[in-house]
Amino acid sequence: MISRRSVLKGSILAPLAFFLPTRALGKVTSKSVIKVCKVSAIPLKGGKIVAASGKAFLITQPREGDYRAFSATCTHNGCAIGPGDPSANAVQGGVVTCNCHGAQFNPENGVAVRGPAQNPLTKYTVKVTGNYLYIS
Numbered sequence: 001m002i003s004r005r006s007v008l009k010g011s012i013l014a015p016l017a018f019f020l021p022t023r024a025l026g027k028v029t030s031k032s033v034i035k036v037c038k039v040s041a042i043p044l045k046g047g048k049i050v051a052a053s054g055k056a057f058l059i060t061q062p063r064e065g066d067y068r069a070f071s072a073t074c075t076h077n078g079c080a081i082g083p084g085d086p087s088a089n090a091v092q093g094g095v096v097t098c099n100c101h102g103a104q105f106n107p108e109n110g111v112a113v114r115g116p117a118q119n120p121l122t123k124y125t126v127k128v129t130g131n132y133l134y135i136s
Contacts, residue, residue, distance in 0.1 A: 033136045039128060042067060047090040047107050049082040052135075058082060058090055058121065059133060060107040069124040069135045070110040074098040076117035081105065 036052045036059060047060035049072045056072035058081060074081050079100035082090035090096050095104040095113060103117035110121035124135040 033127075033134050036069070036133050036135055039067075039131050039133055042133070043089055043091075045091070047082075047096065049080075049086050049090050051086070056080065057124065057135065058096060058107070058110075059126070059135075060091060060096075062108040065128075067126040067128065067133055068108060068110070069126045069133075070105075070121035071124075073121075074100065074103055074117055075112065075119040075121060076101060076103050076115075081121075 032053075034053045034055075036057055037048070037050045041050070042048055042059050042061045044061050044064055047058055050057050050059050058070045058072045060068045060070075062068065072081050073079070076098065077100055079098050081096050081098045081103075082088075083092070084099065091107045094107070096107050097104050098117065101116050102114070103112060104114040105111065105117070105121055106113050110123050112118055112120060127134045127136070
């Protein structure tokens, strides 16, 4: 027999499941794919800050045809990384620098190489289709 306490708990907790992320309920959501820029926009051994889908991304090309994508938000305090001019190369002296506190990141793997940031940049998967780069 079900107790009144169990029924009461269920009636209070069940509506809260609506607010859980889909993944928490055991369902897998599909990743979104974002078209970010033309392949030709990313300099060899360099990178650009690109805005797409309301977010800023750091796209780099450490070796010819090898593209990497990261969040353009510093992991220290949430500031923008890279140059203030979006047309400028984001990689200067082999690193990408945060505009606020000077943290520096490796453009090949997003790892913080100089503080105050300790954590790497969020990494995305890059796919080349035709003349465009897509990230997910």
